[in-house]
Amino acid sequence: xxxxxxxxxxxxxxxxxxxxxxxxxxxxxxxxxxxxxxxxxxxxxxxxxxxxxxxxxxxxxxxxxxxxxxxxxxxxxxxxxxxxxxxxxxxxxxxxxxxxxxxxxxxxxxxxxxxxxxxxxxxxxxxxxxxxxxxxxxxxxxxxxxxxxxxxxxxxxxxxxxxxxxxxxxxxxxxxxxxxxxxxxxxxxxxxxxxxxxxxxxxxxxxxxxxxxxxxxxxxxxxxxxxxxxxxxxxxxxxx
Amino acid sequence: xxxxxxxxxxxxxxxxxxxxxxxxxxxxxxxxxxxxxxxxxxxxxxxxxxxxxxxxxxxxxxxxxxxxxxxxxxxxxxxxxxxxxxxxxxxxxxxxxxxxxxxxxxxxxxxxxxxxxxxxxxxxxxxxxxxxxxxxxxxxxxxxxxxxxxxxxxxxxxxxxxxxxxxxxxxxxxxxxxxxxxxxxxxxxxxxxxxxxxxxxxxxxxxxxxxxxxxxx
Numbered sequence: 001x002x003x004x005x006x007x008x009x010x011x012x013x014x015x016x017x018x019x020x021x022x023x024x025x026x027x028x029x030x031x032x033x034x035x036x037x038x039x040x041x042x043x044x045x046x047x048x049x050x051x052x053x054x055x056x057x058x059x060x061x062x063x064x065x066x067x068x069x070x071x072x073x074x075x076x077x078x079x080x081x082x083x084x085x086x087x088x089x090x091x092x093x094x095x096x097x098x099x100x101x102x103x104x105x106x107x108x109x110x111x112x113x114x115x116x117x118x119x120x121x122x123x124x125x126x127x128x129x130x131x132x133x134x135x136x137x138x139x140x141x142x143x144x145x146x147x148x149x150x151x152x153x154x155x156x157x158x159x160x161x162x163x164x165x166x167x168x169x170x171x172x173x174x175x176x177x178x179x180x181x182x183x184x185x186x187x188x189x190x191x192x193x194x195x196x197x198x199x200x201x202x203x204x205x206x207x208x209x210x211x212x213x214x215x216x217x218x219x220x221x222x223x224x225x226x227x228x229x230x231x232x233x234x235x236x237x238x239x240x
Numbered sequence: 241x242x243x244x245x246x247x248x249x250x251x252x253x254x255x256x257x258x259x260x261x262x263x264x265x266x267x268x269x270x271x272x273x274x275x276x277x278x279x280x281x282x283x284x285x286x287x288x289x290x291x292x293x294x295x296x297x298x299x300x301x302x303x304x305x306x307x308x309x310x311x312x313x314x315x316x317x318x319x320x321x322x323x324x325x326x327x328x329x330x331x332x333x334x335x336x337x338x339x340x341x342x343x344x345x346x347x348x349x350x351x352x353x354x355x356x357x358x359x360x361x362x363x364x365x366x367x368x369x370x371x372x373x374x375x376x377x378x379x380x381x382x383x384x385x386x387x388x389x390x391x392x393x394x395x396x397x398x399x400x401x402x403x404x405x406x407x408x409x410x411x412x413x414x415x416x417x418x419x420x421x422x423x424x425x426x427x428x429x430x431x432x433x434x435x436x437x438x439x440x441x442x443x444x445x446x447x448x449x450x451x452x453x454x455x456x457x
Contacts, residue, residue: 025428025431026424122392198352201350202347202348202351203425204425204429204445205425205428209421209422209425211424212420212421212422212424212425213416213421216416216417216420217414217416220414220416221415227415
């Protein structure tokens with residue numbers, strides 16, 4: 001518990017210090033000073049712990065096994081995905097996603113193989129934040145969560161429910177589910193090693209690059225890949 | 241505490257897929273319909289990537305050459321830079337505009353050369369083009385399926401008709417625009433340091449050694 005307290009204290013301190021920094025003025029990001037501090041904290045944790053472990057995992061565990069681990073967790077996710085389909089009124093997609101779970105849990109041997117994709121049952125991307133979005137809730141302010149990374153006020157609430165509904169969370173026994181959490185986190189991070197090195201080389205300012213990419217991505221997901229065109233900022237207007 | 245939201249990986253996966261975004265070249269294809277153009281160029285580049293052993297072993301210089309000759313001619317970097325600059329474009333003199341477009345191009349080519357050398361067995365499906373014959377702006381949509389991932393990532397090319405054939409002016413990977421993602425960064429650079437400050441930042445970024453953080457761990 002003291003560890004957790006120390007962490008909280010550190011985060012609060014970081015937030016306060018960042019409060020003195022100038023804000024960038026993006027209307028979607030009123031909490032920018034706090035977010036920037038949290039972002040640096042996450043980045044430091046990534047560089048110090050998470051990324052090295054993910055690299056070791058990728059170096060030691062053979063690819064076929066890593067895919068199996070990744071598929072296993074992806075199959076568990078499909079259960080909650082199909083619930084969200086239904087909550088959004090996408091009944092057919094809900095049936096498909098639930099079908100994926102049945103198929104992969106049996107033919108795919110407890111989800112280790114993604115047999116459903118091989119026969120053309122496509123995976124979808126849903127979560128409760130998107131469900132709230134489809135019900136008409138705006139995303140609210142951008143919010144960087146400790147360790148979990150980019151989110152928004154709405155998606156943060158969504159995540160609370162996602163976490164409760166997470167099948168790994170339902171498993172009894174703290175050591176078991178903690179090690180499952182850790183495995184999943186490492187597996188996810190390992191899948192992203194190439195991507196994160198691209199971000200490093202693409203971004204002038206990593207914070208705003210990740211933020212703007214994230215907000216566009218979430219908007220795209222809420223509209224299932226077909227968002228209405230945003231009004232383009234006219235470039236022929238004189239500057240203020 | 242340690243679990244990442246399931247949506248986070250996809251977002252971060254985007255730049256990796258953006259490698260495909262720049263797969264668009266072929267000089268003799270100027271009169272082709274936009275979707276045919278994208279498809280033929282992609283196929284040509286993918287074929288080269290698959291048989292070139294140097295590229296597979298990580299020769300990013302060679303990938304950059306490939307991008308320069310096959311892909312770059314089909315992009316309108318001036319328009320891309322103009323979109324990324326937003327209203328600040330007008331603050332820049334013609335010389336500054338030229339410099340900005342040049343440096344922005346270098347940044348994009350450099351970034352995605354690294355990613356492109358990782359290209360493996362991705363499968364690309366094109367969606368039917370929804371456009372009228374007289375349209376001068378169209379979106380060519382495709383889905384890319386990566387090996388080891390069951391969910392395809394969408395790659396959409398925003399294209400415009402020019403006297404030199406169809407040109408790409410934005411690429412959206414999983415809904416994330418390669419161009420507008422830079423808008424806030426550019427705006428705050430210009431606000432704090434002026435147009436020359438932004439050009440300087442781009443030049444510095446481009447001068448950094450390849451993959452600056454890769455060696456850290």
